Amino acid sequence: MSIKVKIVNDPVYGFIRFPEAELMRVIDHPWFQRLRNIKQMGLAHLVYPGAVHTRLAHSLGACHLMGKALDELKTKNITPDKEECLAARLATLLHDIGHGPFSHSLEHTLVGVHHETLSRMMMHRMNSEMGGMLGKAIQVFDHSYPSRYLHQLVSSQLDVDRMDYLNRDSFYTGVSEGVIGYDRILQMLTVRDNELMVEEKGVYSVEKFIIARRLMYWQVYLHKTVLGAEMLLINILKRAKELATEGKELFASPALKYFLYKNLTEKDFEDSPEHLDHFCMLDDHDVMVSIKVWQTHDDKILSQLCQMLILRKLYKVLLSSESLASILVSKKEQVKREFGIAEKDIHYFVFEGVTSNSTYNINDELIKIETKSGLVKNITEIEDSLVNQTLARAVHKNYICYVQ
Numbered sequence: 001m002s003i004k005v006k007i008v009n010d011p012v013y014g015f016i017r018f019p020e021a022e023l024m025r026v027i028d029h030p031w032f033q034r035l036r037n038i039k040q041m042g043l044a045h046l047v048y049p050g051a052v053h054t055r056l057a058h059s060l061g062a063c064h065l066m067g068k069a070l071d072e073l074k075t076k077n078i079t080p081d082k083e084e085c086l087a088a089r090l091a092t093l094l095h096d097i098g099h100g101p102f103s104h105s106l107e108h109t110l111v112g113v114h115h116e117t118l119s120r121m122m123m124h125r126m127n128s129e130m131g132g133m134l135g136k137a138i139q140v141f142d143h144s145y146p147s148r149y150l151h152q153l154v155s156s157q158l159d160v161d162r163m164d165y166l167n168r169d170s171f172y173t174g175v176s177e178g179v180i181g182y183d184r185i186l187q188m189l190t191v192r193d194n195e196l197m198v199e200e201k202g203v204y205s206v207e208k209f210i211i212a213r214r215l216m217y218w219q220v221y222l223h224k225t226v227l228g229a230e231m232l233l234i235n236i237l238k239r240a241k242e243l244a245t246e247g248k249e250l251f252a253s254p255a256l257k258y259f260l261y262k263n264l265t266e267k268d269f270e271d272s273p274e275h276l277d278h279f280c281m282l283d284d285h286d287v288m289v290s291i292k293v294w295q296t297h298d299d300k301i302l303s304q305l306c307q308m309l310i311l312r313k314l315y316k317v318l319l320s321s322e323s324l325a326s327i328l329v330s331k332k333e334q335v336k337r338e339f340g341i342a343e344k345d346i347h348y349f350v351f352e353g354v355t356s357n358s359t360y361n362i363n364d365e366l367i368k369i370e371t372k373s374g375l376v377k378n379i380t381e382i383e384d385s386l387v388n389q390t391l392a393r394a395v396h397k398n399y400i401c402y403v404q
Contacts, residue, residue: 008060012164012171016064020086022133023063026093030280031122035059035097037283041169042102043229044220046312048173051220055096058168065160066092069153069186078191080147083136088150090137095154095161097122101284102233109237110259111279113266121269121276149196156196157360158185158206158367166212169220177215181205190370197368203382206367210391214359222355224399228315231401232308235348236291239302251293255281301348308403315401319355324400328352331402339403350402358394360387 006018006027018024026032035056044051070085080088098119100106107114123141127134139145140154153160163182170178188202198206220226244250244260252260258278269275294306308314318324332350335341341349360367366378367387380388 010057010061010064012061012168013064016060017067018060018063020089022086023089023093025130025133026090026126027060029126031097031126032056032059032094034280034283035099037285038099038101038103039284040165041172041220042105042226043233044173044223044226046229046314047223047225048175048220050172050174051169053168053172055099058164059093059096061164061168062095062160063089063093065163065182065186066153068183069160069189072186072189073191076190080150084147084150087136087140087145088153090134091140091150091154092160094119094123094126094134094137095141100279100282101287102230105230105233105237106282106287108234109241110256112264113269117266118269118276118279122280125273125276146194148194149191152196152365156365156367158196158198158209162213163209166209166216169216170212173220175216175220177219178212180209180212185209192368192370192376195368195376197370197376198379200369200371200382203369203379203385206369206379207386207391210360210387214357214391217357217359222357224317224319225314227319227355227399228317228401229309231351231353232305232315233287236294236302236305236309237287239299239305239348240290240294243299243302248299250290250297252290253286255279256286256290301345305348316404318400319397320399321395321397324352324398328400331400335403350400352398352400354396354398356394356396360391361394362392 006024008016008018010016018027036054038055039045040053040055040058041051066089070080070088073080096119098115098117100111100115103115120142123134123138127138136145140150143151145151155161163180163185166178166180167182170176184205185198185202188199188205190197190199240250240260250260255278264275291306291309294302295310297303318327328350332346335350336343336346339349362380366380369377369379369382371377379385380392382388
């Protein structure tokens with residue numbers, strides 16, 4: 001019996017194919033379809049209006065790149081069998097399934113469980129539903145499968161996840177600095193002693209990849225207005241949680257209300273499957289419709305913060321590598337005076353923090369290069385490597401957010 005091949009018209013890669021029935025079974029699952037309603041870049045569309053693509057589109061794109069990577073390895077007599085290829089594709093497809101709406105904002109406020117932990121829990125639940133079909137994919141995801149390079153393709157400093165989000169995010173934001181030569185990188189991949197690495201002639205493409213990631217972080221992901229919008233959302237959810245803890249009545253969808261009025265830990269999720277069921281009903285719409293309604297809430301702090309977000313009256317943000325302590329004091333006094341904010345509430349309207357961009361982490365699993373002479377070196381050891389000189393240095397910046 002012939003297998004029906006699913007073809008998706010992706011604006012980044014063109015027509016991409018999903019011929020495996022197992023992949024389609026996962027794609028059609030309600031928990032995966034939920035990712036249609038979660039934006040990949042959170043509130044970045046408030047700065048880059050085109051950045052409204054979804055985590056579902058990213059997951060499909062990463063799965064596509066995984067297929068291309070495996071095809072390239074097969075041409076070099078590195079031959080993962082059919083089951084391993086399927087497992088790697090499934091692991092890539094599911095790598096983001098545990099993300100909630102505005103993922104990091106939610107993790108800091110309402111759901112105190114990391115998205116990777118939730119992904120793992122969801123994969124195990126789906127595996128039970130699907131008769132063990134995801135068993136090998138979970139091993140690849142968990143780094144427990146013997147073929148180590150398969151996990152490295154899913155999650156490492158040179159993985160298909162990063163390749164897709166750089167390509168996709170640069171496409172939808174219009175920030176061309178994020179464009180990478182993913183085809184060239186995929187063609188240069190090889191495996192030695194079960195480790196993923198890059199042939200030496202692909203070094204410059206990898207450097208470009210790392211440079212693109214650095215530029216995208218400062219120009220897009222950590223853009224000061226995007227940072228201010230994310231911090232505003234965090235403060236809205238913190239205030240809502242504070243009011244809920246005090247027993248105040250708040251409008252919310254059933255899924256959002258469940259987490260507003262409960263304080264759940266990772267152990268709670270492990271002990272009671274119902275918490276995961278409620279989490280899987282949450283998406284961007286639950287949060288945004290609540291924020292629209294909270295604009296008229298009796299609590300002046302919550303209503304003002306929500307109005308700021310809906311009307312795009314975002315925090316002003318100062319970013320500097322120098323200390324901003326003296327400016328923080330003056331801004332607090334100014335805001336208290338001009339807006340009549342009480343001392344106990346000022347932290348919602350003026351606050352400081354630190355953000356960082358570790359483009360290439362030398363303390364993480366390093367990108368390895370197979371030299372023409374057959375030696376294996378870390379990319380930081382390659383002569384004249386930019387990664388060695390510049391890009392391996394983490395950059396930290398202080399910031400102040402304040403209303404104006």
